Every structure is written in structure tokens, then in C-alpha cells.
Amino acid sequence: MNNNQPRLPAGQRLTEDWPILHYGGIPSISTDEWSFKIGGLVENPIDLNWNDFMDLPQLKVTSDIHCVTTWSKYDNEWEGVSMKLLIDMCKPKEQAKHVMFHSYGGYTTNVPIEDLLFDNVLIAHSHNGSPLDPQHGAPARGVVPHLYFWKSAKWVNGMEFITDEEPGFWENYGYHIYGDPWKEQRYS
Numbered sequence: 001m002n003n004n005q006p007r008l009p010a011g012q013r014l015t016e017d018w019p020i021l022h023y024g025g026i027p028s029i030s031t032d033e034w035s036f037k038i039g040g041l042v043e044n045p046i047d048l049n050w051n052d053f054m055d056l057p058q059l060k061v062t063s064d065i066h067c068v069t070t071w072s073k074y075d076n077e078w079e080g081v082s083m084k085l086l087i088d089m090c091k092p093k094e095q096a097k098h099v100m101f102h103s104y105g106g107y108t109t110n111v112p113i114e115d116l117l118f119d120n121v122l123i124a125h126s127h128n129g130s131p132l133d134p135q136h137g138a139p140a141r142g143v144v145p146h147l148y149f150w151k152s153a154k155w156v157n158g159m160e161f162i163t164d165e166e167p168g169f170w171e172n173y174g175y176h177i178y179g180d181p182w183k184e185q186r187y188s
């Protein structure tokens with residue numbers, strides 16, 4: 001990340017409310033049935049239930065949202081589990097270079113592993129002090145704030161470590177494979 005970049009990327013405008021965007025219906029997942037699996041090219045596959053997840057060290061970080069449909073929202077306080085911690089726990093194999101996020105309902109999105117090691121990337125269960133609403137991804141969602149928001153999977157239930165970059169759901173429909181808001185990598 002580059003400190004000389006403007007806070008608001010080109011082509012974006014600020015919004016105070018929080019738009020709701022997703023493809024398909026809103027999956028209804030109780031914390032009792034929730035599970036989160038980390039697999040693929042890792043030394044230590046992980047399968048967490050809600051209590052396991054909440055017993056991990058908790059991280060609070062504040063970041064901005066930049067959606068490819070041109071709205072941005074500043075100062076979102078997220079609480080959840082650090083992605084770096086999860087990656088330390090699962091120990092990706094040498095060949096692993098990318099992660100495919102998987103969600104209840106079938107959504108997927110791809111992110112390079114190196115982009116998941118920043119201190120403000122997490123699996124979040126709360127936003128601005130309240131548990132996530134179902135429409136925003138409850139019980140938990142990914143948050144990768146330096147990429148367009150479609151890379152932040154709602155209703156997330158797994159991460160698959162892979163070697164080659166592969167397109168996820170929106171990437172298959174023409175969204176950019178990487179999605180840097182400051183380079184306006186909106187569509188490919």
C-alpha cells in the first residue's frame with residue numbers, strides 16, 4: 001500500500017449510509033450451525049465452530065470501504081479474527097499463492113495471499129460495535145479493505161489455498177481479477 005495515494009480513490013463518492021449489495025438471496029445462518037473451514041494447500045487444515053472462532057484473539061480495526069459501483073464509506077470499525085493469525089495457524093504450503101474465499105450460498109472471490117497479510121484484513125463478526133446484520137454477512141464476513149469490496153465475502157464459511165490465480169464469482173462475470181481501487185481496476 002502506498003501512503004501517497006488519496007484517501008478517496010478516483011471515480012468514487014462518499015456515502016454516509018451503508019448500501020447492501022449481493023447476488024442472490026440472504027442466507028440465514030445461525031451461529032450454532034456456522035462453521036469455517038480452511039483447507040487446500042495448507043499443512044494444518046482448520047475447522048472452526050462459532051465458539052472456537054470467538055475464543056481466538058479478537059482484533060478491532062477501522063478502515064474504509066470502496067465499492068466498485070462507486071460508493072465509498074469511511075471509518076468502519078470491524079471486530080473479528082485477524083487474517084494473519086488464521087494464516088499462521090493453517091501454515092500454507094510453499095506452493096500456495098492465492099486464496100479462494102467460499103461463502104454460504106455459493107459466492108466465491110479470489111485474493112493473493114500476500115494481500116491477506118496486512119494488519120487490517122480480518123474475518124469480521126461486528127461492525128461499529130454491533131454484530132453484523134444478516135444483509136451485511138452475518139455471522140461473519142471477510143474484510144479486505146485495500147481492494148474493492150466485492151473481495152470482502154459476506155456469509156463466509158471457508159478459505160481454500162491454491163497455487164494459481166483463479167477467478168471467483170464476480171471475477172468470472174468480468175470484474176477485475178485483482179481489484180485495486182486506486183488503479184480503478186474495476187472490470188477486466
Ligand SMILES: Nc1nc2c(c(=O)[nH]1)N[C@H]1C(S)=C(S)[C@@H](COP(=O)(O)O)O[C@H]1N2
Nearest residue numbers: 019020021022023103107136150152153154
Ligand atoms: N457472499 C457474498 N458476498 C459478497 C457479495 C455477494 O454477492 N455474496 N457481494 C460483494 C459485493 S459486490 C459487495 S459491493 C459487498 C457489499 O457488502 P455490503 O452489502 O455489506 O455493503 O459484498 C461483497 N460480498
Ligand SMILES: [Mo]
Nearest residue numbers: 021067068150
Ligand atoms: Mo459490489
